[in-house]
Amino acid sequence: MFAPLQNDTFLRACLRQATDHTPIWLMRQAGRYLPEYRATRARAGSFMGLATNPGYATEVTLQPLERYPLDAAILFSDILTVPDAMGLGLSFALGEGPRFATPVRDEAAVARLAVPDMDKLRYVFDAVTSIRRALNGRVPLIGFSGSPWTLACYMVEGQGSDDYRLVKSMLYGRPDLMHRMLQINATAVAVYLNAQIEAGAQAVMLFDSWGGVLADGAFQEFSLAYTQQVLGQLKTEHDGQRIPRIVFTKGGGIWLEQMAGLDCEVLGLDWTVNLGQARARVGDRKALQGNLDPNVLFAPPAAIATEVRRVLDSFGTPHQGAGQGPTQIFNLGHGISQHTPPEHVSALVETVHSHSRLQRS
């Protein structure tokens, strides 16, 4: 059904197999820092117009691959598609973040929640298939979802937050409601990701973007446990191919030993984590993805190259030869900034490829 894969570097690194260079892709690589993205978005009329149209989603997903020799593509979509399909009414006001018309703040609202009909998310699965076809085997396609906890943050707060007061008030005051919501989210996310896999996603990633705002103890109970529940329900093979699973908890570096026990292949790390120390703490169980500070990309290219080499060297020499061993997938520690000069991304990708080849020579 799909063309054979020509560059399997990313998938091999996910499975802790040797590659001739360290693969790189960037969180939010299809985005506002690219003028061609802004042009497509203008034609689409709005962010949701872009995200819900498989043609536009395909177009913007492929844009960064035309500019840079990236080793993977990631579905262009939003992390809040699932609660939107639950009927919470997602919108994006101009120049602002996402907002839900009907946030979930009391027992009655939680009682009304249910795993959404996946037909309402057909546009996402259609985009996955369309992108996979358009990629034509160039690089693998990553599908994704927000984690149950991260979705719950937005569902309760109704928008971004700087203190998470409403969602944590529910967590500490009515943990029963929070658990009910997370249970529904976990089931919905698993069904959603499995449908992306069936539609053509060759790896999947859970963005636990707000796991790091939780207290020790609460993180394990309200984020990690539901991430694990999702992972346990995911297809690990499709069409005879392994489907690697990546978990990224921003601010989760302090809980690495516990995250190492997750049933996934890759752990994403933000820039606060030293990759060499992370290797030692995680042991021979996971590939590591990350972790350059996106703000490095505002420095001149020579300084970018220095910082990129520092991150690669902090990981150390990746596995070479047969079997499995330590591998890194290069990425930023968070999404790329909309203010990034596009030519600086060239310096980043070039240095990752060249220096990581040197590390192996």
Added chain:
Amino acid sequence: MFAPLQNDTFLRACLRQATDHTPIWLMRQAGRYLPEYRATRARAGSFMGLATNPGYATEVTLQPLERYPLDAAILFSDILTVPDAMGLGLSFALGEGPRFATPVRDEAAVARLAVPDMDKLRYVFDAVTSIRRALNGRVPLIGFSGSPWTLACYMVEGQGSDDYRLVKSMLYGRPDLMHRMLQINATAVAVYLNAQIEAGAQAVMLFDSWGGVLADGAFQEFSLAYTQQVLGQLKTEHDGQRIPRIVFTKGGGIWLEQMAGLDCEVLGLDWTVNLGQARARVGDRKALQGNLDPNVLFAPPAAIATEVRRVLDSFGTPHQGAGQGPTQIFNLGHGISQHTPPEHVSALVETVHSHSRLQRS
């Protein structure tokens, strides 16, 4: 000059000496959640009117002590007094955070920076002496400053930030300018804290509120090194009394082993850190301060008590008997929210005192 201290529980715990209960104070304990604070602020006309008037500063510093049996007072002031004295023009727009009229964004602006004349900060030292007198020996008084890096964040950004793009652009693009600014900040902060000690502060705290946004490597070079530089210049005794030094890096839990090497008595921890694990990582070198999530205070009192006991139990039984051993100073993991119901703070303080006595019985 000052009345003898009646409650030395906080100071003893800072020095890792046994106490009959775990002392507690709260970051931002004199603040907007208290109606009496809002009344004083209304009389003062503005936040800066409040902070620069020793009479008002004394009044609000003592307000939480009238309501709760807290074990320490902390100077009411702002962390940006030092850059304001450097001439950057601090102001607080209604309902917004701090803002500098002339942020420091280029080589010329950095070249103009100098350690300010401490006479411009006389209102702070006067407030310290006035508060110490008004306390009349009830509990010790903590002085404080922002860390060199945290001050630099505000000085470059000119206001709060959610991505620290400007300050990190300077850090990665012109590290020489960043080091020059941090060097000036470190000297200024040390002089400032020593003047607070001479004015009557019985302990001092460095708020490295934004250290946790730095990448591994950058944290050590641009935050930790300058915190250490400040610490090395501080008076460790005054009037025959030890002056404990507290360092709090929000989001710094991942670097605890390195922070354990700082020349200070106490490390402050945010709520992501497990106190038992922190004890093991820090070893027998520091008292630990923290670390309840401030959002716990939105739950009903019974749930607050449960979470407080969990935090105390995660630390384990504190040192008893002669000599030094592991001690905790209870606190929140960050400043108390302005939305906190004041009566919930009573439940917090009561539970810390009663449960920590039980732990010792």
